[in-house]
Amino acid sequence: MSSPSVPSLDEALVTALVADAVRAPSMHNAQPWRFRFLRRSGVVQLRADPQRAMPRSDPDHRGLHLGCGAALFNLRTAAAHAGFEPETELLPDPADPWLAAEVRLVRPVRADGDDAAALYPAIRRRHTSRLPFTDEEIPEALLDGLSGCAVREGARLVFPDPWHVRSVLDLVHDAEGREAADPAKREETARWVRTDAAEGGERAEGIPAYALGPRQWDVTSPVRDFAGRRPTLGRASAVFEKAPCLGLLGTAGDARADWLRAGQAMERVLLQATLDGLVASLTSQALEWPELRWAVRDPQSAMGHVHMVLRLGYGPQGPETPRRPVSEMLDVI
Known part of the structure; x- marks a missing residue:
């Protein structure tokens, strides 16, 4: 049996992956992230954006990193759905504290790999709900x-x-x-x-x-x-x-x-x-x-x-909140 091939990784596909990544929740919906696609190595970098930090509410940037982590998981999920096995490294450069993670997309998804792709349909459906819930107990x-x-x-x-x-x-x-x-x-x-x-x-x-x-x-x-x-x-x-x-x-x-x-x-x-x-x-x-x-x-x-x-x-889904255009958050080099 032949092994699965690696999908073609181009700027259009990376743009689609980042569009899914940024559906993640973040503190006050500040969307404190930026992405960089390194064409030659097939790496997508996720960077924390200090311009969207909240020094009074989040002085140590813990909340900022939580949002970046959520976006990272969406990126992994979207990549797996697209046929890639995402190889993720957190904080890859100690000299660059705002580089949160690198995701290498060069291998096809493995049959025994992470099943995150199964969660993909929920990325666009998930919205924070500040509406009343019912009193029904969760099993x-x-x-x-x-x-x-x-x-x-x-x-x-x-x-x-x-x-x-x-x-x-x-x-x-x-x-x-x-x-x-x-x-x-x-x-x-x-x-x-x-x-x-x-x-x-x-x-x-x-x-x-x-x-x-x-x-x-x-x-x-x-x-x-x-x-x-x-x-x-x-x-x-x-x-x-x-x-x-x-x-x-x-x-x-x-x-x-x-x-x-x-x-x-x-x-x-x-x-x-x-x-x-x-x-x-x-x-x-x-x-x-x-x-x-x-x-x-x-x-x-x-x-x-x-x-x-x-x-x-259980209750009504919350409304979709706005997201910045991917073009403002993604650099390709």
Whole structure:
């Protein structure tokens, strides 16, 4: 039996792969990444973009690296779907801290390789939902499968018990109060959030008014209110689920490579959840305050550091949020 051939890797295909990669979630939808295609070596480089950093909310760039990790996983998934076996190296150049990863696309996908290609249909379907979920419980088998997705990427996803969930909600509310009292942080967030519906088609980044979701009538779910105190014309209030299903995603370490692994794990979990018929939203609000972040983790878990709180459930899908043109993010040399 002949071995499969390597697909033709040209600029058009790489552009398509990057278009799938940038569907990943990122902090405030800042899309903090750039890509470079090295024609001669068949390598796609993923670079973190410090111009899209948030020094007040994310001073160590942990959130920025999580977004880059999510984009990296989408790139791997799209490459596998296109017939490539993506060979990935994290942080390949210690002298270049913004070079997050290199993905070499020179070999055909192996029959016994990573099955990430199966997740490809979810890339365009996955959207953050800040809408109310139902109170229907998620089957244990699905939650176990999502935890397994995180493990495959070198991370952990644990689902805390009801007591710990209430503790996490209290920490989120604490973080909301701290942010309300921090003008610099409110101003930084406001730069990425649009509360005027008329702005919806003018920017290809940030969170548009239509994606904010309703305000919570009775705050029971950790859905970040990005509008804060700013009025949003036509924005309604709604009752959210009373017992949210929360997952804590983290790793044993807390270095840049750990953040990139956690970002890949987060996206694998979100894509699998989408295929499982679930919807999700993300919150890092309590994790943005060092004095609160340590208390989010489950002390009985081997997870040393929590990087993201996932809210999972059944309900309406969130709307698609804007993305910058690939031409602004991809260089070919």
